[in-house]
Amino acid sequence: MVLRMEEVLNIDGLRLTSREDLVAAVKKAERAISQLRARQLVLLRELSRRSWPSEGTDTARLARDLDVSHRTADALLETARRTPELSPQMSELASGDATFDRAHALAELFMAGGREIELAEAKDKDIAGIRRLAARCRRIRRRDERQAHQERHVRSWLSLDETAGFVNAQLGAVEWHTVTTALDRRADEIPRSTGSREQRRADALVAIAHDWLSGHLNDASSGGALVSVTVDATTAGATDAEAGVRVTAGPRIGPDTLDAIVCEGAVEVLIDRDSGMPLAVGPTGRVVPPKVRRTVLTRDQGCTIGHCNSRYRLEVHHIVPRSRGGTHDLENLTTLCWYHHHIEVHRAGNAIDLTSPPDQRRIVPAPDW
Ligand SMILES: [Zn+2]
Ligand SMILES: [Zn+2]
Structure with a gap:
């Protein structure tokens, strides 16, 4: 036999009840809930004491068993574990004088390190006040610190296509x-x-x-670390370097990055994509001949981008890229700081505006050379 909701709750009978009586009835129901919660906590504590380690009465399992939110399950378990330490507070819950939310907030306060003084102070506070109190006394235990130290790490990995x-x-x-x-x-x-x-x-x-x-700070002569790349001239040439070039024992790089390395870098082996001839060979071969490089750096006296006064890692940039036939002629070379060279020009797919004055260069989207 299925009862209608109205019959179960006797809703019809409540229609004539005053607001005060309704509030009193709501409070009475809350007391009954508190009493039931107290009983539930005792049962839960017993359950978690008995359960096999592998089964556990962990939050996820309890949430599933009771069909309650993770948050509710967590609050129940946390409070249940504190029933012995909080026995006066638990008897208030059992008698219906305190709500479950209060009991849980007190359990949190206890776990945060709150003891007699704080628990007494909590008496006059509302639930939010108890939570604030808990946050204030949360202790940083030595073992928390040691665990954080044990777990220290830096993980680094490449995306599947190795472009990031x-x-x-x-x-x-x-x-x-x-x-x-x-x-x-x-x-x-x-x-x-x-x-x-x-x-x-x-x-x-x-x-x-x-x-x-x-090993050099702000040293214009260092110009950047040595990058060793190996290029399959046939593949790289056929696909306009999009087949990817491999940094020795490192990631694959695409045409933009290759341009950047060819422009200003120290490379071990680099094969020209058209001729198949080595562009640079040797353990510390620099793409721009050292003498030309020094001349350009001296001529420009700093980054040539308008209003840039950075002197960080001044590098020599090929205005027309090497991969597009740009030469080491002095007119095709300009000094850029590392930020403008690598970040704003090469990596962002930009170029130097050919019409901009040599000492006030502008950056524009790269043309189709
Ligand atoms: Zn460049
Ligand atoms: Zn700059």
């Missing part, structure tokens, strides 16, 4: 502070026009790595 790399890290709080402060300060030195704050932070990380690798 990812870095993910977990550090102790102080170490994290050191790293983020360094990244932020370094990012502040990068011209704002080169990207968003997060992009500049990424560039900052690369710059820090570059500096460490070359």
Whole structure:
């Protein structure tokens, strides 16, 4: 036999009841709920004491068994585990004088390290007040700190097509502070026009790595780390370098990156895509002949992009790229800072405006050379 909801709850009988009586009835129901919760907590505690380790009465399982939210299941388990320590509070719950939410907030306060003084202070507070109190006394235990230290790591991996790399890290709080402060300060030195704050932070990380690798800070003569690449002249030539070139023992790179390396870099082996002839050979072969490079750097006296006064890693850029027939002639070369050269020109698919004055260069989208 199925009862109608009205019959179960006797809703018809409530129609004539006053507001005060209704509020009283709602409160009475809450007391009954609290009493039931207290009983449920005792049962839960017993259950978690008995269960096999493999079965557990973990949050997910309880949420499934009771068909309640993860949050409710978590609150139930947390509170159930604290029933012995909070026995006065639990008797209030059992008698219906305190709600389950209060009992749970007190359990949280206890777990945060709150003891007699805090629990007494919590008496006069509402639920939100108890939560704030818990946040204030949450202790940083030695074992929490040691665990954080144990779990420190930096993971890095390449995307499947190897055109992008990812870095993910977990550090102790102080170490994290050191790293983020360094990244932020370094990012502040990068011209704002080169990207968003997060992009500049990424560039900052690369710059820090570059500096460490070359062992020179702001040294215009270092020009960048040695990159060893091997190129299959046939494949690379046939596909306009889109087949990808491999950095020795490193990732594959595409035509934009190859252009950047050919433009200003120290390469080990590089094969010209058209002729199949080596462009540069040798352990430290630099693409631009050193004498020409020095001449250009001296001539330009800094980054030639208008209004740029950065002197960070000044490099020599081929206005018409090598892959498009650009030469090492002095007119085809200009000095750029690392940000403008790598970040704003090569990586962003831009080029130097051929019509811009030699000491006030403009950056424009790369033409189809
Ligand atoms: Zn360049
Ligand atoms: Zn610049």
